[in-house]
Amino acid sequence: MGLTMTKTKTILAGAAFALVLGGLAAPALAQRDPAYAAARAAGQVGEKMDGYLGIVGAETPALRRIVDDINIKRRAVYSQRAQANNATLEEYALTAGCQAIAATVAGEKYQAPDGSWQTRTAAAPLRDSRCP
């Protein structure tokens, strides 16, 4: 009896642990921070060719904070993935920039190969000729 109780407890504890783990793992696919999402939708920030986020119009401290925060995180991810793929940070970042620009939705800003900011439309974005 005592043994069964212990077993049940162990199973329950295991289930609880799994739940906690699941809860912790979920934010990995988290959504954009609301402030970032708003700035992006408003065209205040845009995707640059180099794989990082840029401020499109007038810079404000709040926008700078959002952009720096995102870019530091991106850089960390890029550097990890670049190493895993035997590529340089710049190569990986540029490739991610191609993909990030392709993934913009209508109304969002992105940087064209000439360096100008463009608003994404339903048409394909203007990208670097090396982009896949």
Add this chain to the structure above:
Amino acid sequence: MALRQSTRRDRPEVSVPVTGLVKGRAAGTAATVGLAALGLAGCVTVNAPDKPIVIELNVNIRQEVIYRLAADAGDTIEENADIF
């Protein structure tokens, strides 16, 4: 003076559009020779902005590398949706 000279030699390569780097280099050399031939008066007129230098960095990244990394980069963006 040393800085000016290096500027004069480097800028023609850098300021030429991305499409013709090799061509640009040859043209740049020709331009340098041409400028030198003109004499010492007013040679330093090529004042390219900083922008093309950034592009030149990217020129060193080859398309095949980008193609190799494309799928992985796409996955990375999906897996880190909060920062993209």
